[in-house]
Amino acid sequence: MRKNKLPKCAYCSAPNKRHKRAETCKAECQYALRSKRYFEQRGDTPTAPELGAPEEHRIKRENARLRAELAAALEMSERDSRLLQFIESTLEKPLGAVPQWVRIPKSGSRQAMPTMFLSDTHYGENISPEQIEYLNGYGTETALIRTENFFKNGITVARDYLKGLDYPGVVLALGGDLFSGDIHEELDKTNAGPIQVEMLRWIEPMIAGIKMLRDEFGRVFIPSVVGNHPRGTRKPSHKMRVPNNFDWFFVELLAKFLKDEKGIEFRNGRSADVNYTVYETRYRMSHGDQFRGGSGIAGLLSPLMIGDARKRKRAQAANKEYDWLLLAHWHQRLKFKRIYVNGSLKGYDEYAYHGNFDYEHAEQSFWLTDPTKGLTIDAPIFVESADEPWRALIPSRDNLLPRAA
Numbered sequence: 526m527r528k529n530k531l532p533k534c535a536y537c538s539a540p541n542k543r544h545k546r547a548e549t550c551k552a553e554c555q556y557a558l559r560s561k562r563y564f565e566q567r568g569d570t571p572t573a574p575e576l577g578a579p580e581e582h583r584i585k586r587e588n589a590r591l592r593a594e595l596a597a598a599l600e601m602s603e604r605d606s607r608l609l610q611f612i613e614s615t616l617e618k619p620l621g622a623v624p625q626w627v628r629i630p631k632s633g634s635r636q637a638m639p640t641m642f643l644s645d646t647h648y649g650e651n652i653s654p655e656q657i658e659y660l661n662g663y664g665t666e667t668a669l670i671r672t673e674n675f676f677k678n679g680i681t682v683a684r685d686y687l688k689g690l691d692y693p694g695v696v697l698a699l700g701g702d703l704f705s706g707d708i709h710e711e712l713d714k715t716n717a718g719p720i721q722v723e724m725l726r727w728i729e730p731m732i733a734g735i736k737m738l739r740d741e742f743g744r745v746f747i748p749s750v751v752g753n754h755p756r757g758t759r760k761p762s763h764k765m766r767v768p769n770n771f772d773w774f775f776v777e778l779l780a781k782f783l784k785d786e787k788g789i790e791f792r793n794g795r796s797a798d799v800n801y802t803v804y805e806t807r808y809r810m811s812h813g814d815q816f817r818g819g820s821g822i823a824g825l826l827s828p829l830m831i832g833d834a835r836k837r838k839r840a841q842a843a844n845k846e847y848d849w850l851l852l853a854h855w856h857q858r859l860k861f862k863r864i865y866v867n868g869s870l871k872g873y874d875e876y877a878y879h880g881n882f883d884y885e886h887a888e889q890s891f892w893l894t895d896p897t898k899g900l901t902i903d904a905p906i907f908v909e910s911a912d913e914p915w916r917a918l919i920p921s922r923d924n925l926l927p928r929a930a
Contacts, residue, residue, distance in 0.1 A: 536561070553583065621792040623801045626693050627746050630804055630896040634691045638803045639742070641679040641906065642890040644700030644812075644853030645869035646672065647754065649716045649723035652871065654915045657878040661887070662915025663871045665717050669730060671870050671908040675889055676734040679906050680741050682891050687902065690893075694744030694788070696803060697735065700853030700867055701752025701812035703727075703772050708759055720755060720771050724778070732782060735789060744788040748801045749776045751794070752853065753814040761814075767795055798836075800845060806899040809836065809847035813854030813866070825855050829864050849900055857885055858905055865890070865900070870908055 531540040534550035536558040541550045549555040630636050646668065654662035683692065704720050704727075707713040717723065739745045753761060755771035767773050773793060780791040792801055798811040816832035819825040833850050840846050849863050856869035856877065872887030892903035 620795055621790060623792065624694075624744070624746055624790050626744060627696065628802055628804065631691070631693065635689060636691045636693060637893040637895050637901075638694070638696060639679075639683045639692055640696040640698055640803070640890075640892050640894065641675070641738070642698045642700060642851065642853075642865075642867045642892075643675060643870070644698075644752070644867045644889070645702045645856055645871065647702060647705040647869070647871040648727050649718060649720065650705035650712065650871060650874075651715050651717060652874045652915075654918055656875050657873060659919045660878070660884060661871075661873040662913065662918070663874070664915070665726070667913045667915060668870070670910050670913055671887060672730055672734060674908040674910060675870065675906055676737050678908065679889075679891055680738070682904055682906065684741075686904070687893065692742050694746060695738050695742040696894075697738060697745055697747045698810060698851060699747060699749035699772075699776060700810060700851065701750050701772050702754045702853060703752065703775060704755040706754035706756065706771070708754060708756060712754075724771060724775050727775075728778060728782065731779060735779070735783065736786070739786070739788045744790075746790050746792070746801075747776070747779075748792040748799050748808075748810060749773075749794060750797065750799050750810050750812050752812045766797060800847065803894040804896040804899075806849065806894050807847040808849050808851055809840070810851040811836075813852035816852075819855070825857065825859070825866070826861060829859075829861070829866070833864055857883070858888060858890060860903060865892070865903075868905070872909070 531542060532545070533539065534541045534554055535548040536554040537550065539550050541547065543550060547555075549558055627638065647663075648668055649665075650663060652661055652663035654660070683695070704723055705712055705716050706720055707716065718726075735745055735747070749772070751767055751770040751772040755775075756762070756766070757769040757771065762769065776791065776793045780793065783789050792799060794810075797815065798809055800807065800809050802808070816825075816828040818828035818831075829852070836850065837846070849865055852864065852866045853869075855866050857866060858868040859866040867890045868885060868888040870887055870889060873884055877884075886907065887909050889906040889908060890903065891906050893901050895901050
C-alpha cells in the first residue's frame with residue numbers, strides 16, 4: 526500500500542510538513558505568498574524583493590532588532606554620559622567646609638553640640654527571624670519604623686533627658702553601609718531589590734528625617750563616609766573607592782535635593798576618612814572595614830587599637846591629629862579610650878548568629894560635645910519597636926526571647 530505523499534508548499538514547492546490545512550511549509554513562505562497574491566490582485570508585476578521572499582523577511586526582522594538595540598544603546602550611553610558629568614562636576618567641587626556655628630561656640634551660654642550617629646542601616650536587606658531563633662527580623666517595613674525611631678528618639682534624648690542646654694544645631698554623622706549592596710551572592714538573592722531601586726525608595730524618608738532635625742534644632746551639619754557594602758565592585762578597591770560607592774552617590778543626591786533648604790549643610794568625604802571639628806574637639810570618621818581581625822577574648826579591641834595607632838601615626842606626620850576616631854562597620858556600640866564605635870540599625874543577622882557573635886539590640890548613638898570638655902555625655906538611641914512586622918511571626922513558646930530595646 527503506497528504511503529500518502531506530503532503536499533507541496535504553495536510558494537516554494539518544498540514538501541509541506543506542517544498542518545494539512547497549511548498552504549506553506551513555513552511562516553516565511555506564508556508571508557511571501559501573501560505578498561505575491563497582493564501584488565497580483567493589484568495587477569502589478571512585483572520585483573523579487575517585493576515578493577517578500579523568506580530572506581527579505583529575515584533581513585527585515587534583523588534590521589528591526591538592530592534598530593531597537595541601537596536605540597537602547599544610545600539611550601544608555603546618554604544616561605551614562607549625564608551620570609559621568611554629574612560625578613565629575615561633584616568631584617571638582619571643594620569639600621564642604623565645617624560651618625562656623627559648629628566650630629565656634631556662642632559666648633555666655635550653656636551650650637553643647639549634640640551628635641546623632643547613623644550607620645549600618647543596610648537598606649534593602651532581609652533578615653529571616655526563623656533562621657536566627659527569632660532574635661531579630663528586618664525588611665523594608667521594619668527599616669522604615671527603625672529609621673523614624675532613630676530621628677524621633679534622638680530628639681527625645683536631647684530635649685527630654687538632657688535639659689537646660691542651648692543647642693546651636695545638631696551634627697548628623699553618616700558612617701556608611703546605608704545600603705546592603707550585592708557584594709555577596711546571598712545578598713544578591715535575598716535583597717528586596719537592586720541597590721538603585723533602594724536608593725530611590727529611601728530618598729524621601731531620609732529627607733524627611735533631616736528636615737525633622739532641622740525644624741527641631743534649627744541647623745543640621747552632615748559629615749559622611751562610605752561603607753564597604755554598597756561598593757560598585759565585588760572585591761574592595763582602593764582607587765576610586767569613594768565615587769564608585771552608592772553611599773557617596775546617595776549623600777550627593779540628598780545634598781542636591783536639599784540645596785535650597787536653609788540650615789542644612791553637608792561634608793561628603795572624598796576619601797575613606799573625613800575630618801571635622803566641633804568646637805575644639807577634632808573628629809576623624811571612618812567606616813571601619815580597614816581594620817582586620819577581631820577573634821579571641823579581646824574581640825574587636827585588638828584590631829581597633831592597632832588601626833587607631835596607625836591612623837594617629839599617619840595623622841601626626843601629616844599635621845592632621847584628631848581627638849576621637851569614629852567608626853561603624855562592627856555593629857557593636859563601644860566607647861573605648863579615644864575610639865567610638867556605633868551599633869547597627871538592622872540588628873542581629875544570620876552572619877552574626879552563625880559566627881556566634883554576642884547578641885546586641887539594634888541601636889545607634891548619641892553624644893554631646895562640650896566647648897571645653899570635648900565629648901562628654903553619650904547614650905544609645907534605641908530604634909526597635911514592639912509593632913515591627915516580624916514580631917508577629919514569633920511562636921508563643923519563644924515569648925521569652927529579647928524584647929524590643
